[in-house]
Amino acid sequence: MESIRIPLRVAVIYSSGGKVTPKWFELGRRKYEIKETTYFWRDQIGEVPHMHYAVSDGQDLYELVFNTCDQTWTVQTVKSVQP
C-alpha cells in the first residue's frame, strides 16, 4: 500500500438524493476508468467534512478524497490488488 496525497481531476455523477458516483480520474496524465466503488465513508478534519471513496479500476484500489470545503479531490492511498 502506498500513502500519497495528490490533487487530481475527477469526473463524478451527482444523482438525485445527493449520491455522488466517481466515474473516472486523471493521475499523472493518465485517465483511470472507475469500475467499482467498493466503499464509502466520511470523516471530518476540524469543521471540514471529507468524503472518502475506495474505488477500483479493475487492477488497483485507490482512495479518493473529496474535500467538501474547497471542493478539491485528492488520491490518498493506492493499493495494488493484483499479485
Place this chain on the structure above:
Amino acid sequence: MKSRTILHVDMNAFFASVEQQANPELRGKPIAVVGGGGRTVITTSSYEARAKGVKTGMAVWEGKRCCPELIVVVGDSRKYTYTSTKINEIFRDYTPEVEAFSIDESWLDVTHSLSIFGSAVTIAYLIKARIRHSFGITCSIGIAPNKLLAKLASDMEKPDGLTVIATENVPRILEHLPIRALCGIGRKTERQLNMINIHTCGELGRCDEGRLTRRFGVVGRRLKEMGQGIDDSPVSIFGEDDEVKSVGHSRTLDRDIDDPAEIRRFILQLSEMVGRRARRYHVSGKTVHLYVRYADFFSSWGKQTTLKNYINLSDEIYKAALGLLDGVELEQPLRLVGVSLSNLKHQTEQLPLFEDERKKLFATQAMDTLNDRFGSTAVTFGSLLPGKEKSGSQVIPPSWRPDGIRKVDGE
C-alpha cells in the same frame, strides 16, 4: 414487567468485513485487522482466519503461526466509526429505543414498533437487508423478551444469523447451556461458580439465592436471575445512558521507549487529548490515572491521584500524570501509555481570580476554538512538534458510542 421484544444486532467480524468490502482482493481470504504501527494485537479477524484458529487479542506472530497465509491489514478507525454511526441510524428508523453496546453491537427495543412493521422477524430481515445493501456486510440478530436473551440469541448463529428465543422456550434453552455463554459472566465468575458445582444456566437458576449472595454479595441475586433468563434492564437510549465516569486515552507506541523525555512527550499528548475531550463536553475531574504496559507485554501498572480541585486543562492533567510517573522506577521500556480523568462533574463556567490563570484559560479556549475549526492538532504544544504528535496507535475503546462524550474520533 410488561412483555417486551428486544433485538440484539451483532455485526459479524465487523472491522474485517468492512476491510474485505473495501478491498475486493481480501474477500474470502483470512485477514486480521491490527492497529497502526504494526505492533498492536489482532483486534478482529475474518471468519476465514477464525476457522484456522486466529483469535482476537493474539499477537500478529501468533496469528501467523496458526495461519501462515494470514493477511494483516492496518485498520482505519474512521471507516468503522462512520459505518457504525450509519448502521445505528438505520436502527433508529425502526425504533427510537436504540442502545449502542459497542461499535459493533446494539440493542433495539421494538415493542412499540410491532404494530407498524408487523413482527420483530420482519424488522430483523429489513435491517439485515439494508445493512447488506448499504455496506455489503452481514450481521447476526437475536430476538428475545430481554437484553440478556437477545444477546444470547444473536451469538447462536454466526455469521448472518437470525435466532428467536420465545419466552416459552427459555427454560429448555438455558437448562444445559454453559454459564459462560451469558453476557456478564466472565472467566473469573465462571471459575467461582464452577467451584460451587454450577456449570450450566439451569443449575445457576435453581441454586439457592442465599448461597449465591453469601459468595458473590449483592450480585448473587442477579446471577440467579441470569440463570433463569430474567433481565429487566431497559434499553438505554442515546444520551440517556449512565453518566460517563471517566475520560481516557491510551496508545500503543510504535516502538518501546525508555527515554524519559519521550515518555513525557507521550503523556503530554495523551493529556491534551483527554483535556480537550473533557472541555468539549464541559466536564472536569479530580482524579488522574496513569497506566503503562511494559515491553514484555504482560507486566503493567496503574496509579492514580486525587486532587483538591476539579481540572480539565491539559497541562494540569499532564502535571498530575507526571507526578504519578515520578514516583515509580520503570523496570522496562514502555509499550503502552494511558491517561484518564475520573471523579467527574459537569463544569460550571467560573473565571479564575488571578490574572495568570485567566490568561491560561483564555489561551486554552483559543486553542480549542482553532482546533475545532482546523483539526485536532492545528495548534498544539511546541514540545509535541514536529509532526510526531500522532505516533502510536489508538484503538477504538469498548466504550465508544455514536454520540456524545464517548464518541472518540478516529484518526
